[in-house]
Amino acid sequence: MQLYLPNVFYWERSWTWQASIENIKKNEAFLRQAYRKHISHVKSVVPAHRLLVWDVSTGWQPLCDFLNVKVPSSSFPKLNKTGDGFLMSEMGDVFQLAMPEFGRKKKMFYSSIFVASLAALYLITRKIAFH
Numbered sequence: 001m002q003l004y005l006p007n008v009f010y011w012e013r014s015w016t017w018q019a020s021i022e023n024i025k026k027n028e029a030f031l032r033q034a035y036r037k038h039i040s041h042v043k044s045v046v047p048a049h050r051l052l053v054w055d056v057s058t059g060w061q062p063l064c065d066f067l068n069v070k071v072p073s074s075s076f077p078k079l080n081k082t083g084d085g086f087l088m089s090e091m092g093d094v095f096q097l098a099m100p101e102f103g104r105k106k107k108m109f110y111s112s113i114f115v116a117s118l119a120a121l122y123l124i125t126r127k128i129a130f131h
Contacts, residue, residue, distance in 0.1 A: 043051065052066040059076040 052063070054062055054066070060071045064071045
């Protein structure tokens with residue numbers, strides 16, 4: 001049995017967007033493996049006639065054929081193309097507004113650790129036992 005203990009430094013890093021992106025990059029191989037394992041599991045459980053493995057770049061046709069519905073006359077939506085910068089531009093504004101709050105929380109967290117450490121040091125030096 002493995003015991004997972006929280007790590008103060010992990011908490012600090014996870015409070016920032018940049019650290020989250022770095023963690024994702026570090027775990028990319030693991031995430032790809034987990035994704036492939038999940039897809040393999042789904043393919044093994046779902047009957048082939050009930051499963052559509054669909055590439056969104058192929059548009060409406062394969063999806064509509066699978067669902068046995070008419071292909072819509074409207075073009076296939078492509079608003080969330082990779083690299084369009086929408087998410088980062090929007091999230092950048094959000095994080096600029098939120099960062100002062102993150103800074104305050106971080107200072108409060110480290111201040112509480114410092115005060116608790118001082119209290120523990122005081123009790124140890126005074127040889128007061130914890131009950």
